[in-house]
Amino acid sequence: MTISNVAIVGAGRMGQGIAAALAFGHVAVSVVDLRDRGDSTGSYLQAVEASIRSMLERKVILGLLHPTDLEEVLDRVTVVSAPEALTAMSSAQLVFEAVPEIMEVKRVALSWIENTVEDDVPIASTTSSFLVTDLYEFVSHPERFLNAHWLNPADLIPLVEISAGVHTSELAVEATRELMIAIGKTPVTCSPSPGYIVPRLQALVMNEAARMVAEGVASAEDIDRAVRIGFGARFSVLGLLEFIDWGGCDILYHASNYLRGELGERFSPAELVESNMASGRRGISDGQGFYTFDPLTVDEYQARRTAEFARILDALGELPRYGDLVPAT
Ligand SMILES: NC(=O)C1=CN([C@@H]2O[C@H](COP(=O)(O)OP(=O)(O)OC[C@H]3O[C@@H](n4cnc5c(N)ncnc54)[C@H](O)[C@@H]3O)[C@@H](O)[C@H]2O)C=CC1
Numbered sequence: 189m190t191i192s193n194v195a196i197v198g199a200g201r202m203g204q205g206i207a208a209a210l211a212f213g214h215v216a217v218s219v220v221d222l223r224d225r226g227d228s229t230g231s232y233l234q235a236v237e238a239s240i241r242s243m244l245e246r247k248v249i250l251g252l253l254h255p256t257d258l259e260e261v262l263d264r265v266t267v268v269s270a271p272e273a274l275t276a277m278s279s280a281q282l283v284f285e286a287v288p289e290i291m292e293v294k295r296v297a298l299s300w301i302e303n304t305v306e307d308d309v310p311i312a313s314t315t316s317s318f319l320v321t322d323l324y325e326f327v328s329h330p331e332r333f334l335n336a337h338w339l340n341p342a343d344l345i346p347l348v349e350i351s352a353g354v355h356t357s358e359l360a361v362e363a364t365r366e367l368m369i370a371i372g373k374t375p376v377t378c379s380p381s382p383g384y385i386v387p388r389l390q391a392l393v394m395n396e397a398a399r400m401v402a403e404g405v406a407s408a409e410d411i412d413r414a415v416r417i418g419f420g421a422r423f424s425v426l427g428l429l430e431f432i433d434w435g436g437c438d439i440l441y442h443a444s445n446y447l448r449g450e451l452g453e454r455f456s457p458a459e460l461v462e463s464n465m466a467s468g469r470r471g472i473s474d475g476q477g478f479y480t481f482d483p484l485t486v487d488e489y490q491a492r493r494t495a496e497f498a499r500i501l502d503a504l505g506e507l508p509r510y511g512d513l514v515p516a517t
């Protein structure tokens with residue numbers, strides 16, 4: 189089924205970004221503000237519209253959207269309050285719930301959504317921490333309920349982490365995945381496990397960065413510079429597991445044991461790192477690790493990845509030209 193009409197319940201940061209992404213992807217979208225705002229309803233809805241407009245104007249500035257197409261994209265977006273939303277909800281083919289990360293607020297929103305949409309319409313919560321399995325109790329049709337975790341800013345970041353619980357139907361998952369692909373996003377799937385993929389990984393490194401500031405290891409500015417042009421730039425091309433294979437699982441294994449001794453148990457090597465070490469799966473050097481490397485194509489593969497890395501660094505203005513560098517006198 190091609191989805192061309194979506195509702196987003198929750199008109200904040202994520203709701204607005206998701207609306208911009210969908211409208212940009214040729215999907216009609218109704219953004220519903222559930223909160224009762226009394227006399228300020230009109231001005232709030234206008235502010236939401238203005239914010240979505242400015243996200244799309246930035247795409248014009250970036251050359252991603254032709255200026256003459258801007259109004260056509262904006263025409264796909266309607267921002268409404270709950271009492272005005274019943275027609276939009278009854279014609280929605282998929283709904284994203286994007287209200288604040290408070291269980292009771294999610295409960296009220298999901299119950300309202302279920303009462304306003306057709307029975308077979310998939311409902312995806314955008315929650316960044318509650319699991320789809322935690323939220324099942326708030327819906328009466330769990331087969332159409334799942335989690336679609338967009339990253340912030342949602343109008344730009346391609347990744348959407350989709351997680352389904354045991355009761356979620358394959359149909360609901362596929363509909364959401366296909367919609368994401370149709371609007372140019374990249375869906376990945378993960379089990380309903382705390383932190384999904386990105387929040388779990390980033391919680392570890394963000395906390396470690398804060399610990400380094402507290403310990404006086406480096407300034408916040410230097411840690412962030414190191415992340416932007418070293419750590420982050422590299423991992424925008426190579427996956428974490430792919431880089432274990434590049435650098436060598438043995439290096440990670442020995443480094444982890446050293447760091448565990450110096451900094452604590454949180455640096456222990458993972459069981460899979462230990463077993464890859466023990467079974468001769470150290471990565472490129474062994475022809476296998478988390479991935480398998482064909483000796484005939486490994487050079488071409490590494491050259492391609494390195495070229496992608498160079499393009500990222502160049503786009504960040506971090507790749508010097510030979511002619512820019514002068515010999516020391
Ligand atoms: N902010 C972020 O960086 C990210 C947030 N998320 C998730 O997206 C969801 C939405 O988060 P945000 O857009 O950041 O929240 P937000 O606070 O920016 O927006 C939520 C919207 O709901 C409204 N609202 C407030 N109280 C309400 C209530 N009692 N009932 C109904 N509506 C109410 C707000 O006025 C606003 O329109 C959350 O589940 C969050 O975990 C996911 C990824 C990143």
Ligand SMILES: O=C(O)[C@@H](O)C(=O)[C@H](O)[C@@H](O)CO
Pocket residue numbers: 316338339340341386387388390391
């Ligand atoms: O990565 C994102 O955009 C989101 O998942 C968040 O920032 C979450 O709110 C969370 O990871 C904060 O640590």
